Amino acid sequence: MTAVCFYFQVHQPVRLKRFSLFADSIPDSLYERYFDDATNKAIFGKVTDKCYLPANSLLLKLIGENEGRFRISYSLTGSFLEQAKRFRPEVIDSFHALAETGCVEFLNETYYHSLSSLFEDKTEFVEQVRMHSQELHSLFKASGKVFRNTEALFSNDMARLAEDLGFDGIVGEGHESVLGWRSPDYLYGVKGCARIKALLRNYKLSDDVSYRFSARWWPEWPLTAEKYAKWLAGAPGQCINLFMDYETFGEHQWEETGIFSFLAALPREVLKYQHLGFMTPTEVVQDNPVMGEIDVPNPISWADMERDVSAWLGNSMQRECFHALQGLELKVRETRDPEILHVWRLLQNSDHLYYLCTKSWADGDVHKYFSPFQSPYEGFINYMNILQDFRKEVEEA
Amino acid sequence: MKVAMVGWEYPPFKTGGLAVHCYELTHALARRGVEVDFYMPRTESNVAPKGDGVKIIPVGYARYGAYVTKNAYGLDFFASVHAFNNACAEELAKRGRGNDYCVVHHHDWMTAFAAMKGKYSLGLPMVSTFHSTEYDRSGMFPNGYIRDIEQKAMVNADRVITVSNYMKGQLKEKFGVDEGKIRVIYNAVRTDEFKQSWDVKHGKEKIVLFLGRLAEQKAPAQFLYAAKRVLEKERHVRFVVAGTGDMMGYLISLSVSLGISPHVTFIGYLPDEQKESVYAKSDVYVMGSVSEPFGITALEAMASGTPVIVSKTSGASEVSPHRLVVDFWDVNGLAERIVALLRYKVLRDTLAHNEYEDAKGMTWDKVADQTIGVYNEIRK
Structure with a gap:
């Protein structure tokens, strides 16, 4: 059987305020000083109504109708969960209902959607992964054995670290730079690791939904569930890993594009094929042996054309911010102040660095679409000014 | 292709940026095989193009600069503009019959009548380039006579070239020009004529530069108010004000009353040969103009690798994403960006480096190509 393995990334960054050097008064609370909860709340509310609630309720219905044969997985970041609890608690309830079906897996990742796996010292990374597992367990009794690093960051070292933390599987990008001629639709071992299995994203089939679904320039437009299921049935591997942002449903692809009708029809169309079945990542990993080994000495990710870390660390402004942030770790820990630690970790949201990307070709459009700033330079000034102010607070604490 | 171009000045005779523009444009056109007859007022300077392809045709006589302050627009001035246009139109009609011009192209209001007369006497398509309008030069109180000439030129021109989308908006809004006949062609700069900031020595004291006419339009007072705010945060900074104008006295006393005069240096009018090193030695260039059709100085700073902060109400803000932008009235916003540039080397x-790369791409050859494109749309 070929497993159709869906995983949806669910994340909302905690957006920054425009930090003014000349403000008349600044709040004492560092959270209020740096983070823009009015905007966070507004955006969270909008995405909840357009995507989270309608998509969750549709998937819940589909799971019910298919009596255990339709199975999916999510990765919910800590910064998403925190905002859900504060702004729209019914979102947590609806994920809880999904968890109860037993057909939904929750992947593990860094709580703060951070780049802490790239820190010299991995203490912070390990703590964030543990925090996230505990949170998933306490909210949903989740006990998945698959790890998904921020933005699908992946390397031999990261896989080994995940293995040491007890994970059986790790998610990565099925890119040619890693696979060469090989297909992403098999499980792979990772060089230097003993037993962890890599699930690699089939980016072509994933992007057909998340990116091209409503693209009229695409010869395959309009994409129907029937056609898509036929493509899946034509892929000969162990598992087809369809990983995408959850906001694809209703937010990146609006309801008017027909994305929900597509999703609603998909399980039925897929299950028409005897050799296809839905599985969650942990089930795939437990059911299948590896068919080869990949060697990824330098980190890859699922972002941009390069599929490397350049979306966050591609220019010197981004690297300077990253080093300044990383450099604060010891001082932050020495304060033993929970608010300071929390704020430092929120500043690790990879999105803050994503906005500073200056790559000017096609990918620039995506960065621009998500960025609240006029330009990467404005983003840099704001982030650095906040970091400088924060450093002062940490030193005085 | 042969073009009759009417201009007001040509190096070494120059009172503003128009002379340089006409010199570079005509030579770039000539390099593309376009012959240019350049009609202009006779001057005492020895005006001469380099090489073949460009021919200067001096007519009439005008002794005044077109872009000096409003006070200089005396009756004599308008009479001399008028005399030039009449003489130029006659010459154009005479030569036009023997030459196979495919278009008549003029720059700004002073040369508009000659071009309009040329259009009708020779039946030539007409191109008007507006580098600025009376609104940009005089703000709230435009000279009605000049404004009317501009309006007439825009109505009669088959194509109106202007220097930015910002200006295109102004032409639509203030003159009602049909959008379909406006073409935007940005100015160019020769990076080889400037020193680059990474090649010159910078002192301990950081330099923030203002360079322009000291007039309301250029917002020099906002520059000083921002300087005061910057000095609250950073101490080793010098604010250099280059240029002269009506507001000089006021600005000097403003710097005193703000208590920042030890940090402000007024250096007056800068000759070209000093300009290149002043840009390069500066750490930040500010062009916060209230209204700036283009703002060639921002492009010159980019060509020098000096980071620029420009106002949203400027054409230069469009030409590269590698700059910081502020509202001209936003003193704190300006100060904040200056501080950031002073603090963060990266x-x-x-x-x-990014703006310099963009400036390198803004060549006169590109301007010429775009201009030829406009000629081809309407040529006989």
């Missing part, structure tokens, strides 16, 4: 360096 920001200065990234902006400097």
